[in-house]
Amino acid sequence: MRISTFWYTLRQGAKNIWKNKMFSLASIATMSACIFLFGIFYSVVVNFQSVVKEVESGVAVTVFFVDGATQAQMDAVGEQIGKRVEVSNKVFVSAEAAWENFQKIYFKGVEEMAEGFAEDNPLANSAHYEVYMNDISMQESLVTYIESLDGVKEVKSSDLAANTLTDFNRLIGYVSAGIILILLCVAVFLISNTVTIGIAVRREEIAIMKLIGATDYFVRAPFIVEGILIGVIGSALPLLVLYQMYRRIIVYVGEKFLWLSGMLEFLPVNKVFSTLVPVGLILGVGIGFLGSRMTIRKHLKV
Amino acid sequence: MIKLENVSKAYSAGIPALNDVSLSIEAGEFVFVVGDSGSGKSTLIKLLLKELEPTKGSITINSQKLGNIRHRDIPRFRRNIGVVFQDFRLLKDRNVYENVAFAQRAVGTPVKVMRRKVPAVLSMVGLAAKYKSYPKEISGGEQQRVAIARALVNEPKILLADEPTGNLDSHNAWEIMKLLEEINHRGTTVLVVTHNLDIVKAMRKRVITMRKGVVIDDEQAGDIYED
Numbered sequence: 001m002r003i004s005t006f007w008y009t010l011r012q013g014a015k016n017i018w019k020n021k022m023f024s025l026a027s028i029a030t031m032s033a034c035i036f037l038f039g040i041f042y043s044v045v046v047n048f049q050s051v052v053k054e055v056e057s058g059v060a061v062t063v064f065f066v067d068g069a070t071q072a073q074m075d076a077v078g079e080q081i082g083k084r085v086e087v088s089n090k091v092f093v094s095a096e097a098a099w100e101n102f103q104k105i106y107f108k109g110v111e112e113m114a115e116g117f118a119e120d121n122p123l124a125n126s127a128h129y130e131v132y133m134n135d136i137s138m139q140e141s142l143v144t145y146i147e148s149l150d151g152v153k154e155v156k157s158s159d160l161a162a163n164t165l166t167d168f169n170r171l172i173g174y175v176s177a178g179i180i181l182i183l184l185c186v187a188v189f190l191i192s193n194t195v196t197i198g199i200a201v202r203r204e205e206i207a208i209m210k211l212i213g214a215t216d217y218f219v220r221a222p223f224i225v226e227g228i229l230i231g232v233i234g235s236a237l238p239l240l241v242l243y244q245m246y247r248r249i250i251v252y253v254g255e256k257f258l259w260l261s262g263m264l265e266f267l268p269v270n271k272v273f274s275t276l277v278p279v280g281l282i283l284g285v286g287i288g289f290l291g292s293r294m295t296i297r298k299h300l301k302v
Numbered sequence: 303m304i305k306l307e308n309v310s311k312a313y314s315a316g317i318p319a320l321n322d323v324s325l326s327i328e329a330g331e332f333v334f335v336v337g338d339s340g341s342g343k344s345t346l347i348k349l350l351l352k353e354l355e356p357t358k359g360s361i362t363i364n365s366q367k368l369g370n371i372r373h374r375d376i377p378r379f380r381r382n383i384g385v386v387f388q389d390f391r392l393l394k395d396r397n398v399y400e401n402v403a404f405a406q407r408a409v410g411t412p413v414k415v416m417r418r419k420v421p422a423v424l425s426m427v428g429l430a431a432k433y434k435s436y437p438k439e440i441s442g443g444e445q446q447r448v449a450i451a452r453a454l455v456n457e458p459k460i461l462l463a464d465e466p467t468g469n470l471d472s473h474n475a476w477e478i479m480k481l482l483e484e485i486n487h488r489g490t491t492v493l494v495v496t497h498n499l500d501i502v503k504a505m506r507k508r509v510i511t512m513r514k515g516v517v518i519d520d521e522q523a524g525d526i527y528e529d
Contacts, residue, residue, distance in 0.1 A: 004413045208391055211351065212456065213381035214408035216374070 005218070013225025016198045023194040024230060030190045031234025031287065034183040035280050039242040041176045042276050050267050052169055061139065062156040063129040063146055073151040078129055080149055086138035091130045098126040137169075184287060191230055191291030195223050199299050206300070220296050224289065231288025235280045243273055303329040303460065303491050304350065309359035311345050311515075318357070319345040321515040327493065329459070332486040332523070334502045335495045337512035343495045346512075347464050350493075351383060352376055364459060381409055384453030384461040384490075388468035390445040392437045398424065398448050399433040405452045419455055427451045427481060443474030450481060454490070461485060463494045467501065475501060 017024040063081070065074055074092070081090055093101075099121050131146070133139060143155045199206070209219050250266045304327040312318040320342045327333050335343050348354040349361060352368050361368040364382055371379050392401050399420055406416045424430050427447040429440075437445055446466060453461055463482060467475035479501055486492045496502060502509055511519035 002410060002412065005407070005410055008407055204391065205393055208393070208404075209408050210377075211380065211385050212405045212408050212452070213377040213379075215377045215410075218408055218410070 009221040012222035016226040020198050023197050027190045027194040027230045028234045031187050032238045034187045035235040036238035038180050061131045064154045066153040067125050069151045077149050086133050086135050088134040089132040095124050095127045099123045187287045188291045192295045195292045195295040223296050224292050227288035227292025231284035235284025239280045305362040307360050309356045312357045318515050332492045332507045334509045341512040342515040382459050384458035386449050386453050386463040386466050388465035390449045394437050397434050397436050402451045405455050423451045423455045442470050460491045
């Protein structure tokens with residue numbers, strides 16, 4: 001394509017938007033609303049997931065060994081557990097360390113009572129591994145795997161915690177995906193409407209183009225550009241607003257709701273928007289392209 | 303140059319718009335097609351532009367059988383045919399220069415070439431001074447000249463004019479006819495569909511008469527056309 005044709009197509013696309021101001025504005029507004037809601041959902045979901053991740057990282061699986069298991073056996077089990085992708089960390093707690101922890105908790109202030117066990121560790125067979133995961137939904141398969149290892153007597157895990165967190169995560173994913181999908185369909189429909197009006201307004205021009213030998217591409221390209229431009233404007237505006245909002249909300253919540261700081265820590269603005277901006281723009285351009293492409297296929301027979 | 307062999311076109315189950323029409327137009331000819339409303343003149347123009355497909359028969363233009371042209375090759379085919387309409391069909395939001403340049407842009411002509419050819423063709427139709435005017439600022443005759451300039455700027459071998467004087471007074475109609483004759487003298491084959499029998503008689507060109515989709519008469523150039 002010639003550079004002059006490229007600029008011409010771009011200008012015509014922009015002109016279409018201008019000629020068709022009211023419908024273009026309606027499309028941009030709907031697109032903005034979609035991307036704005038998408039941005040809000042995304043920000044909430046990533047922050048929530050970060051909180052859930054934090055909680056998940058504290059949920060551990062505890063692995064106990066058969067009586068008389070040697071240190072070498074326990075190390076071998078630890079090594080095999082460490083190779084699993086879903087394992088983020090593992091901590092070995094020896095029988096001695098377990099007894100020391102026990103004393104700290106249960107013999108606080110009456111340490112002399114524990115001295116009677118000095119030579120005979122009551123938790124002699126309590127050496128264990130605490131295994132932490134990066135994905136708690138994999139807990140069940142991990143437990144099955146560890147149980148099958150040599151020297152393992154018992155694996156203790158909190159199925160309830162794991163299942164609740166996994167289910168909640170999944171629910172939030174489904175709900176947000178559903179809402180976003182509906183909004184995207186509305187946006188595609190509105191852009192399609194705008195482009196249909198644009199085609200109707202330029203029907204005569206299109207007829208002339210066809211008669212003087214313009215290619216299909218030349219006739220259609222301005223409408224595709226129109227859709228994409230609506231998508232770009234409709235996604236850039238809400239992303240800018242969201243960026244400013246997010247920054248201010250973090251500061252506001254940090255100042256006014258100090259008591260929340262222990263439970264809720266917002267992800268930094270750059271971390272959220274380094275993903276949200278490209279995804280939002282691609283979504284906007286994609287919807288614009290899809291809406292206009294669908295319409296010209298239906299209404300613009302060249 | 304243009305050859306129709308037993309061409310018929312029926313729109314639905316009704317009477318065919320064209321019925322077994324055969325005719326041949328040589329390169330460089332100036333031909334009038336006359337006939338009442340419903341005689342099939344407009345259908346003929348549409349068939350020549352490959353806007354419609356014949357129900358029967360074959361059409362050959364510039365040694366190219368229209369039935370063999372694929373959909374994606376139609377634009378390239380149409381670039382060899384200029385077309386002018388009764389209602390001018392100019393873009394009202396663009397000035398004279400842009401209306402003519404539009405035809406060049408649509409076929410991907412480089413800007414450099416466009417800047418040379420558009421003023422040249424506007425000068426040929428006598429509108430060089432009005433290149434900045436918008437359609438509503440010029441007369442009907444001038445608008446038709448712009449339409450002719452637009453049809454000619456891509457240097458087509460054939461010019462089809464569908465009632466080009468239909469919206470013009472007799473003075474302007476004559477001016478347009480003189481311009482079409484001049485274009486024909488430069489080597490372009492011209493086919494004019496018209497109702498204006500005064501002009502047809504005075505021009506003494508070849509006249510094809512149609513009635514109810516059939517060619518009923520074909521008088522060669524120089525013959526005196528009898529109404």
